[in-house]
Amino acid sequence: MKQFSNIDQVMFSDLVQKATDADFDENFPENGTFLKQKRANRDYYYYKAYQPSGGEGPTKTALKYVGPADDPEIAKRAEAFQRTKIGYRARRELAAKLRRAGxxxxxxxxxxxxxxxxxxxxxxxxxxxxxxxxxxxxxxxxxxxxxxxxxxxxxxxxxxxxxxxxxxxxxxxxxxxxxxxxxxxxxxxxxxxxxxxxxxxxxxxxxxxxxxxxxxxxxxxxxxxxxxxxxxxxxxxxxxxxxxxxxxxxxxxxxxxxxxxxxxxPAPERYAIHKLIVATKRNVFFADKAKKDINQAGALIQAFDAVKRNSDLGFAWMEAWERGARWRRRLGVGALRLSDDTFAMLSKGVAEAAKLDGEPADEYGLTGGKDGLLARVSIARPTAAPTQ
Known part of the structure; x- marks a missing residue:
């Protein structure tokens, strides 16, 4: 799987940061202040905007939702509250370069x-x-x-x-x-x-x-x-x-x-594992969508392997697997539709994550290969050939 150059990857990260900064500045101009309020036992940031009422009357104020106080990106901006205006033209050029790069x-x-x-x-x-x-x-x-x-x-x-x-x-x-x-x-x-x-x-x-x-x-x-x-x-x-x-x-x-x-x-590792699950919920009238689900999951599994982040995928699988028998059965059916090579990449990720977590990998269904998974979740082998 082709990886983008380091320069391209840095440009993408830079654009995410610049676009987020610009959006934040547009929504929360510098004539207001930030404050915390508690909702359902969790702290949230709100922005207190000051709006001139006109004439000699009092200045109006309005609260605008910002986000949870424990989100580090939001907390950093709310606490610093430094207005760094990001130029539209610079962001547009960055986005154009990334599109040209593929x-x-x-x-x-x-x-x-x-x-x-x-x-x-x-x-x-x-x-x-x-x-x-x-x-x-x-x-x-x-x-x-x-x-x-x-x-x-x-x-x-x-x-x-x-x-x-x-x-x-x-x-x-x-x-x-x-x-x-x-x-x-x-x-x-x-x-x-x-x-x-x-x-x-x-x-x-x-x-x-x-x-x-x-x-x-x-x-x-x-x-x-x-x-x-x-x-x-x-x-x-x-x-x-x-x-x-x-x-x-x-x-x-x-x-x-x-x-x-x-x-x-969604985090891409969650997206991949979720697609294995939802592919099993498609009925015969949505076979093309089920195939796309498996292909997207497979491509992401291969991508995680290419960038050596298999354990991220493994932890996502482990969390879903631990949610109970119904989840395990759907995970098993979805994983069996992967190609053998892609299945092996997923298994590798689960083994790495289990080791890092200090847990035995064989508790998560993949160490015995496809035959072991079949026995573990008591399901019938899919009749359709795997696509990814």
Whole structure:
């Protein structure tokens, strides 16, 4: 798997930093102050903005959500509060160089959508970009060129914890208005089981923006939408099992549209393991998506091996494996669909992580190869040939 040059990798990291700094400066100008407030036994930073009221009346103030106080990037900026304006032109040149070097970028319309939502506060309010649009940022995160055919997408998936949505004392502007600025044909998508909430939007070409949230109950899935107050009064999120694992502790990255759009995405090792799981949930009508899931997982496993970060992947597998028999069975089915070489890379990562953790590697299902995994989770061998 081809790795990008050290210079290219440094440029990508620099763009992530510059785009995040510029976004922070735009949202929190220097005429305000930062303060901490406690919500649900956790400290959060809020920005106290001062807005002239006009005439001789008192100055108005408003609180704006910043993020959790234990996020080191947020804490660093809030405590320093030094306004370092990052030039748009410099960021645009950096992003253009990275695109020319082969880093993936979204089609123009998709880039406009993620940019407008980011500017409206989507990621500041702790939503996470998931799916293939998040996957395309991992070339920069890992410093390797992922297969071009795996970064294409026909939708944009946004995930958010319900608890975060109800605890933030702020809501986005109307999302439909934001999307119509990009394409007037965007319209709400309604669920047959809902009359007041809609789960996303679609435009005339079929591009969809959809909202997801982790399952908070015991059922595998729910047909009802969950209200998400921080996304607006009419937006509901589809409830999905296993999603909490994916979006736990997301990382900062950048989508290479225009001058770079700062986003939150799942950690790539979690994305890979999660894809092994969700591939097993696709029915026969979504066989192509299941194949793409396995191929994305396989490419990421190979990327972690190429940059010698196998143990990161191993720890992600171990965490999922420890969540119980249902998780282990789906992990096993997904892993058996990998090619033998890729399966061996995953096994190597688990062995390295278990050793670092002081645990016996054979407790995590992979040390006996595919036959050992079959016996461990009591599943039938897949009939389809492995793809990655």
């Amino acid at each position: 880093y993936p970028a979204p089609p123009h319309m998709e880039g406009l959508v993620v940019n407008e939502l980011a500017r409206a506060g989507l990621f500041r309010l702790r939503a996470t970009l998931v799916g293939s649009m998040a996957y395309q940022t991992y070339s920069g995160v890992l410093g390797v060129r992922l297969p071009d055919e795996l970064v294409t997408t026909e939708d944009m998936d946004i995930a958010k914890f319900y608890g975060i949505s109800i605890s933030i004392d702020e809501s986005m502007p109307d999302i439909e208005d934001i999307l119509k600025k990009v394409d007037p044909t965007f319209a709400p998508s309604f669920s047959p089981d809902e009359t007041k909430l809609f789960s996303g939007f679609a435009n005339a070409t079929g591009f969809k923006v959809e909202f997801l949230t982790p399952n908070r109950g015991d059922e595998d899935y729910s047909s009802r939408l969950t209200p998400m107050p921080s996304l607006g009064p009419s937006v509901g999120a589809q409830v999905l099992r296993f999603l909490d694992y994916l979006i736990h502790e997301p990382i900062r990255s950048v989508v290479l549209h225009d001058a770079g759009v700062p986003v939150l995405v």
